[in-house]
Amino acid sequence: MTIAEGLVPELDHEFATTRRVLERVPEDKLGWKPHEKSMTLGRLAGHVAELPGLGQMVLESEKFVAGNGGKPFVASSREDVLKVFDERAAALRAKLASSSDGDLYVPWSLEAQGKTVFTLPRVAALRGFMLSHLVHHRGQLTVYLRLNDVAVPSIYGPSADESGM
Secondary structure (H helix, E strand, C coil): CCHHHHHHHHHHHHHHHHHHHHCCCCHHHCCCCCCCCCCCHHHHHHHHHHHHHHHHHHHHCCEEECCCCCCCCCCCCHHHHHHHHHHHHHHHHHHHHCCCHHHHCCEEEEEECCEEEEEEEHHHHHHHHHHHHHHHHHHHHHHHHHHCCCCCCCCCCCCCCCCCC
């Protein structure tokens, strides 16, 4: 089994779970945030939706320079956030499925303020920098949902709102 053959089912599972969370984003609360220092719900949902694109970038480049002027995606509707997520998730899945083990061992770096933050094999950057990042922000998004009385879907087991999976 190749590395990609092992990772694709994991991505499929996490992406399906993430989509269930994004499907619950309340359109009338996109400007809401739990604290002055927090992202708005629309920005957080947008960030979750755009993260698979980060995974594709890991597989197509050898580094990312933070602060290079990219414009953050802020969701303007549930349909908007799902469209971006679905497109980026499908593109990442296709790119990963066609990646060889050699492709996944190429070093990849994150740079910020003229310094290298880390260099890891692409497979490690994909899991740590993209997948763990996605799961982290998906968890934040479920807290935003809970604080707005939106039912939280089952993720790794039943939620307080759903008894089944």
